[in-house]
Amino acid sequence: MTDSTASSPLAGTDADAEDLAHVSRQTSVYVYEVPVRLWHWINAAAIVVLCVTGYLIGSPPPTMIIAEATHQFTFGYIRFAHFAAGNILAVAFLGRMYWAIFGNHHARQMFYLPILNVEWWREVLFEIRWYLFLEKRPKKYVGHNPLAQLAMFCFVTLGVGFMIITGFALYGEGLGAGSWADRMFGWVFLVVGGNSHVVHTLHHLGMWWIVIFMIIHIYVAIREDIMSRQSIVSTMISGHRTFKDDDPN
Amino acid sequence: MPEIETFYDVMRTQGITRRSFMKYCSLTASALGLGPAFVPQIAHAMETKPRTPVIWLNGLECTCCSESFIRGAHPLAKDVVLSMISLDYQHVLMAAAGHAAEAALDEAMEKYHGNYILAVEGNPPLNEDGMFCISAGKPFVEKLRHVAEGAKAVISWGACASYGCVQAAKPNPTQATPVHKVITDKPIIKIPGCPPIAEVMTGVITYMLTFDRLPELDRQGRPAMFYGQRIHDKCYRRPHFDAGQFIETWDDDNARKGYCLYKMGCKGPTTYNACSTIGWNEGTSFPIQSGHGCIGCSEDGFWDQGSFYDRVTDLTQFGVEKNADQVGFAAAGVVGGAIAIHAAVSALKQAQKKTQSTPETNKEEV
Numbered sequence: 117m118t119d120s121t122a123s124s125p126l127a128g129t130d131a132d133a134e135d136l137a138h139v140s141r142q143t144s145v146y147v148y149e150v151p152v153r154l155w156h157w158i159n160a161a162a163i164v165v166l167c168v169t170g171y172l173i174g175s176p177p178p179t180m181i182i183a184e185a186t187h188q189f190t191f192g193y194i195r196f197a198h199f200a201a202g203n204i205l206a207v208a209f210l211g212r213m214y215w216a217i218f219g220n221h222h223a224r225q226m227f228y229l230p231i232l233n234v235e236w237w238r239e240v241l242f243e244i245r246w247y248l249f250l251e252k253r254p255k256k257y258v259g260h261n262p263l264a265q266l267a268m269f270c271f272v273t274l275g276v277g278f279m280i281i282t283g284f285a286l287y288g289e290g291l292g293a294g295s296w297a298d299r300m301f302g303w304v305f306l307v308v309g310g311n312s313h314v315v316h317t318l319h320h321l322g323m324w325w326i327v328i329f330m331i332i333h334i335y336v337a338i339r340e341d342i343m344s345r346q347s348i349v350s351t352m353i354s355g356h357r358t359f360k361d362d363d364p365n
Numbered sequence: 366m367p368e369i370e371t372f373y374d375v376m377r378t379q380g381i382t383r384r385s386f387m388k389y390c391s392l393t394a395s396a397l398g399l400g401p402a403f404v405p406q407i408a409h410a411m412e413t414k415p416r417t418p419v420i421w422l423n424g425l426e427c428t429c430c431s432e433s434f435i436r437g438a439h440p441l442a443k444d445v446v447l448s449m450i451s452l453d454y455q456h457v458l459m460a461a462a463g464h465a466a467e468a469a470l471d472e473a474m475e476k477y478h479g480n481y482i483l484a485v486e487g488n489p490p491l492n493e494d495g496m497f498c499i500s501a502g503k504p505f506v507e508k509l510r511h512v513a514e515g516a517k518a519v520i521s522w523g524a525c526a527s528y529g530c531v532q533a534a535k536p537n538p539t540q541a542t543p544v545h546k547v548i549t550d551k552p553i554i555k556i557p558g559c560p561p562i563a564e565v566m567t568g569v570i571t572y573m574l575t576f577d578r579l580p581e582l583d584r585q586g587r588p589a590m591f592y593g594q595r596i597h598d599k600c601y602r603r604p605h606f607d608a609g610q611f612i613e614t615w616d617d618d619n620a621r622k623g624y625c626l627y628k629m630g631c632k633g634p635t636t637y638n639a640c641s642t643i644g645w646n647e648g649t650s651f652p653i654q655s656g657h658g659c660i661g662c663s664e665d666g667f668w669d670q671g672s673f674y675d676r677v678t679d680l681t682q683f684g685v686e687k688n689a690d691q692v693g694f695a696a697a698g699v700v701g702g703a704i705a706i707h708a709a710v711s712a713l714k715q716a717q718k719k720t721q722s723t724p725e726t727n728k729e730e731v
Contacts, residue, residue, distance in 0.1 A: 174677045174690060176628060179611050179619055191609030247707070249714060289634075293583060293593045302584055310528070310585050310665035313635040313678070317689050320677060324693025328700045335704045339711055 143362065145258050147222045148355045155212040156352055159276070162205040163326060166279075169198035170323050174316075199287060206280045222259040226268045236262050254344045258357055264336075271329035275322065282319045286312065372574070373412040386411075396568045396643065397580075398590045410575040417574050418481040419520075420473055421455040422512060424505045425498045425532050425541050426487025430523040431457040433560035434567075436646065467501050474515050482573065483516035485509065485526045489547055490539035497539035506547060513548045518579060520554050520569065521545065524662055527555035527587075534668035545586065552579055555586045557638075559662035564643050565591045585665075587637065596633035596659050599641040602626065620656060630674040631658030638663040 148156075172194050182188050216224045230236045243263035245251045255261070260268055285304035288297030289312060308314040341348040347358045376386055390408040394401070423431075435458075454470040461469055473481065487505075490497035495504030513519060521544045524530035532541040545553045556565060569588055572580045580588040597603065605611070605625040612620045612629050627634070633641070636659050640651040652659055658674070661667040671678025677688040687695075 171690070176609060176611060179613060179624065180609055183608075185604035185608040185610055188608035188610070192607040194609070195607075249710060289595060290598075292598070293589060306584060311635065311661070311667065311670060313632065313661065313664065313667075313670045316635060317678065317680065320689035321693060324689070324697060327693065327697050331697060331700050331704060335708065339708065343711060343715055 144356045144358045146355055147220075147259055147351060147357045149215070149219050149223065150355070151211065151215040151219060152223050153352055153355055155208050155215070158208045159205060159212075162201045162208065163276075163330065165197055165201035166205065167323055167327060169194050169201065170319075173198060174320055202280075202283050202287070205276070206284070209276060209280060225259050225265055226273055229266060229269050239263075240266060254340075256345045256359055267329070267332070271326065271333075275325050275329060279319065279322045279326065282315050282322065285315055286319060371412055371414060372416055375416065376411075392564075393568055393571045396564050397572055403575075407571065407575045411571075414574060417570070418473060418477040419484050419570065420470065420481050420512060420516075421484045421486065422500075422505075422509060423456040424485065424487030424489050424500070424509065424525070425539070426523070426525045428457055428486070429560040430486040430525075430566075431455070433558075433563050434522075436563050470512070474512060478515040480517055481515065482518050482520060482570070483513055483551075484520040484522055485544050486522040487525045488529060488533070488541050488543055490532065490541045491547075492538070492540035497541075509544070509547060513551055516551055518552045518554065518573070519544060519548055520556060522556055522566065523561055524557050524559040524667070527557040528665040528667075530559060531668050534666070553586060554579055554582065554588060557587060557592070557663040557665075559667075561663070562591075562639055562643050562645065565639060583637075591639045591643075592637040592663070594637065594639075596636045596638055596641045596653070600633055600653060601641065602653060623656075626653060626656075626658040628676055629658050630672060630676055630678070632661030632664070632667070632670075632673070633659040636661040636664050 176191060176194075180188070180190055182190070212223075213227070216227050239255075239262040242251060242255065243261050246254050247263070259265075281301060282304060284297045285301040288295055288299075288301055291297050293302075304315055305312050308318065337348050337352075340346075341350075345360045345363075347356070347360075351357045373386065387404070387408060390411065391401070391404045394403045394407055397403075399407075421431075454466065454473055459466055459469070487498075489495055489504070489506035489509050491506060495506035498505040500508050521527045525532065525541075526544045529537070529541050529543050532539060533543070545555070554569060556569060558565070565588075568591070569580060572588075580590060583589045583592060585592075597606075600606070602623060602625045605623070606627055610619065610624045611627055612624050614620075615629070625631070631653065633653060640659070641653065644651050644654070660673045661670065664670075671680075671688070675688065677690055679686045679688050680692060
């Protein structure tokens with residue numbers, strides 16, 4: 117898909133002939149549709165809130181004696197923020213799953229791994245070599261590169277999915293036996309052997325799993341934006357993947 | 366003992382007044398979460414139904430369940446429970462000993478075959494063919510299987526019978542195994558706790574007598590009326606939790622004020638039991654009320670959940686005494702460090718590429 121324009125592709129006066137030649141060749145593909153981008157940023161915001169409040173729920177801030185307990189709800193607000201962000205995250209995730217079915221094919225990439233495809237594994241290997249500085253020139257990808265797809269699947273699809281399931285199981289403890297969360301997610305406690313303390317611990321570890329993802333994700337997105345041959349960061353804002361060159365490979 | 370037909374008969378023979386009996390019935394009704402309308406029903410059942418025989422076996426245990434059981438809150442609970450269980454066989458309470466006791470067990474089993482409730486305190490160790498717990502010259506596991514065969518239902522008293530408790534804590538050298546993993550063909554009610562609350566114990570037996578069925582059980586097979594909520598949900602210190610007012614160190618001013626014990630590792634938020642509503646020793650107190658966090662004694666594998674005094678407990682799986690946050694933070698630190706190095710190398714590479722590509726005029730540049 118090329119966006120070539122006939123007459124003058126660039127406005128203003130500071131474009132020279134070289135720039136014009138470039139621009140006339142620039143390619144752009146609409147990859148991330150509105151729901152995907154919206155989900156990405158809602159998800160990101162929710163995760164930040166969840167990590168901060170979640171950590172504080174496990175290790176509460178120092179005791180504040182502002183008023184009698186009746187008139188003070190500090191820890192309650194922290195927990196409320198956690199539950200609210202958790203519900204937003206879960207609903208957004210459901211919406212994202214819906215869009216994986218009804219959106220374009222790029223929207224599906226996060227939810228499966230073509231593990232039977234030898235070519236895909238070769239590309240994964242190539243990407244690993246690229247990150248180990250063993251490849252000089254990166255390849256161009258429209259959607260996620262195969263390694264990114266693997267990471268998204270393990271960290272986001274499985275990671276966030278795990279946090280939603282364990283999160284609602286724990287939430288169900290507060291709502292009480294027979295509540296919707298208990299009926300839908302109460303089985304989680306049986307899976308871990310019955311003691312909900314284990315689920316708390318796993319939920320903690322899950323947070324760190326996602327924190328590690330965040331560190332890698334932000335670093336790699338910026339690095340790829342600079343060093344790869346396509347746009348990365350702006351793609352999640354505009355939806356368009358632009359390429360820096362027209363070379364066939 | 367003379368021919369005894371009903372619980373009421375037994376109580377009357379023990380000198381319990383009608384008034385006291387009715388008090389017991391209403392106490393039990395409220396403990397079971399039933400309305401006042403059920404009091405006459407309970408009383409009627411106790412007056413008319415034949416006494417349910419209970420055979421009580423003691424396996425690998427510490428007898429704290431029996432100790433709790435004989436300390437029911439109601440002044441008469443002691444007498445009531447003593448008349449409920451078949452005194453012909455209960456290690457702690459029976460008068461007989463040795464062969465006479467075992468003969469009494471056989472007799473009770475034969476007489477009430479298919480009708481008695483088997484109450485198990487403790488659990489069978491399975492290692493070495495069960496030789497770690499010998500009762501009357503035989504491995505306890507054999508006795509358990511033998512007695513369970515003719516039982517109508519099985520009650521697993523306490524954390525031992527329900528989950529394994531301390532003797533099943535890692536590495537569990539005797540392979541102590543909870544009752545439901547050995548007896549698989551009988552309805553089993555778990556009454557976990559170390560020990561369980563006396564009123565819960567008597568309440569369950571009374572329910573079974575009154576309604577001729579097992580009480581409603583939750584997913585883990587515990588009576589929902591007693592184990593449906595966490596200690597935390599009904600804790601009288603809960604307002605301090607919501608306010609964020611915690612005890613920071615033992616015997617600080619907050620401890621004196623009775624703030625929340627969450628930071629001291631209280632397991633109330635992960636423990637299902639009725640301590641915070643029924644209380645212990647005639648409702649006098651319960652651990653949190655006396656200033657100590659809940660240790661989660663009615664939860665599966667509570668000995669293996671790390672310290673009783675940490676909120677976020679250590680993960681033993683990593684072979685180090687570190688909790689989830691410490692492990693996660695270390696992992697994130699390693700990843701962050703690796704990324705810093707990677708970023709530095711990337712920057713160098715990029716700079717190198719730029720200087721190399723400058724002469725060949727914007728072939729690779731944008």
